[in-house]
Amino acid sequence: NAGVTQTPKFRILKIGQSMTLQCAQDMNHNYMYWYRQDPGMGLKLIYYSVGAGITDKGEVPNGYNVSRSTTEDFPLRLELAAPSQTSVYFCASSRQGGEKLFFGSGTQLSVL
């Protein structure tokens, strides 16, 4: 049982480049989330989805986009990378909104 799978694990981008962080879950969870974690700042919610075709902004959505075409996949798109987007990104899923989250192993992104 793979759980939540994130790719890539590490990435270095130049300012202005774009990329997509991939996230897939095999638990048939309705809810999926993208968080970023900066040192000493905890987890900040970027975007979330309550089901296929439905997405909504979290606390820090600027500079990011998401889509949810299937229950399994929830990619996060960075269009014009900026140094402020240097962070560790975690994808998570849950059966319902307030229930326990299952996290992926994270993507460490540096924008230089």
Place this chain on the structure above:
Amino acid sequence: QKEVEQDPGPLSVPEGAIVSLNCTYSNSAFQYFMWYRQYSRKGPELLMYTYSSGNKEDGRFTAQVDKSSKYISLFIRDSQPSDSATYLCAMSASNTDKLIFGTGTRLQVFP
């Protein structure tokens, strides 16, 4: 004021000590309370899950919720070096609401 407050630490204790980790919150509607453990360079993993007030015990770990004081705690008995990690509290008002996380407390248990 943040909805959830958590001392970032670091907290450094000797092996075998009893550890107390705490969070305070401001939203009296919170009913679901969780503790996540995060090892370095890994994703958080659920450690304890409680609903409403009271205590829950699982091995060396005890989660305590005091809704009247808006205060939750995680106790670790007989702490081990393998307990060295960051501990994040999280809570929500219902099972359809988003979780609100604390900033995490870094714990180091030395031999």
